[in-house]
Amino acid sequence: MRHLTDTELQILADQREKADAALEVHLNSCRLCQDRLKNYRAMFSTLSEDGGMLLPADFAETVMQRIEGKTSDAFDWQENSLMIVSGASSLAAAGYFLEAKNMLPAEWTVALQEFWAGLSLSMPDVQVPTTIIFAVIVLMLTAFSEKLLPKRNLQT
């Protein structure tokens, strides 16, 4: 009597495979093949369990943080531009309110006065209060921030 081969036993043990009816006939009358089939069934049942192959619960979060880091790197030039504009605006505002012109060398003060006079000549009818200049600077900074932040932060 020819016993079932391992391939045939695996087909019988695998519910996704279609077994030949002749294999079942032999199986019903052969104790050895029944025992060998039991081993395969036990093994297949265990193989369908994960066996502890699990990633940490915060795995997705960790990957998203890595992506966020990469995205930030990609926009570094924009971030740097924002910092330069912010810095220059802050210095200008601080200089204005601290009357820094009194602390500057005479040549610089003259140059600044000429620049301001030129600006006034180009807009003779416009009187620009200092508070409005300051407000414009703040608005510019806010606009820059709103433009950049969605790209740097993840939409969750």
Place this chain on the structure above:
Amino acid sequence: MQAELEQIDRVLSGDNSAFRELIEQYQALVCHVIYRMVTNEADREELCQDVFMKVYQNLAGFRRNSRLSTWIGRIAYNTAINYLRKKKLPLLDDFARQQDDAGGSLFERVESEADGPETVLSESEVRSMLHEAIHQLTPQYRVVVTLYHLDGLSYREIGDIMDLPEGTVKSYLFRGRKLLKETLLAQHSHEELLK
């Protein structure tokens, strides 16, 4: 399939919550491939992260003529293969060659049919010994067996991931399972002797 395409479009339009969903959906598959291929525990999680970084960076180039799971699985498999090659760890081809050099291939030993009585193992015995036995298989056998039984993938899907013909996948699966069973029985006999 339509939902899958919509999810890809959401990710590509900059919706990162869609990519987070994608990670949660496919992290088990990636974990199974990487954990079965790579035995070094310290490197496994980082490799899984690398896979999703590659998915994020290359999603725009996904051709959409295969399933997303297969494409992600292939990235995971190739990442693991590259890691093993970099570490100079043996793959299936290397292992088979070693066996041939030693005078008798692994497959020849597998093909010999037992005709004597066989010990019947209980499920609890199998469970305790199987994990160790799996690690005695070559990485490719481990992946084929895992993707088929644990992830429920078809021969074709496994073949797409591993870039192998369906027939080869089937051959690996049957040989791998037979090797596992023989390893389990050998271990069981060894433990019986120690009692």
